[in-house]
Amino acid sequence: MVAVLSAPAYAVTDQERSALQRLNTELEAITKIIDEAQQAANPHDRKLVDYQRLRADLQKIQQGIVDAANTMRREPRSLPPIEGDYH
Template sequence: MRLKIAAVGFLTIVYLFPAYAVTDRERLALQRLHSELTSIQEIIKAAEQNSNDQGRYLVDYDQLKGDMGQIQQGIEDILNSRRREPRSLPPIEGDYR
């Protein structure tokens, strides 16, 4: 009987272990993505400062920064929460001309 309980316990741990590893990898990837988005926001600020108001194509930097901020905030929410709960999010614009 003890052997059966030990076997079930061992198989449960072995079965669940990869799930924790994936979660850790996902968390690391999201942390990296958050860091990269911070760098991208700096690039967007630089592009906005160097933009040509008389150019053929105008970029809506306010909308772009707003969408990037929403994406970054969503990632922060995931990284800071212990449980993932479904929620509705406002759509990002995606059109920056």
């Protein structure tokens, strides 16, 4: 006997969607903190944080969260890698 899972078994639940939306809201708040940190940075420091790369990675993560929250079914997909190195 072979069991077949239908697409709804992989649907995002309302509770999960709500949690993902809250996560996205938190990441938006983190973006504001990144802006504050960049404004407070000393441009003469030997090691500077690459805020542009940090923001780009955060945007990739946020887009993945939004996509997951808005998807009715989950299917495997290839995601762009994040840098993870900001100096």
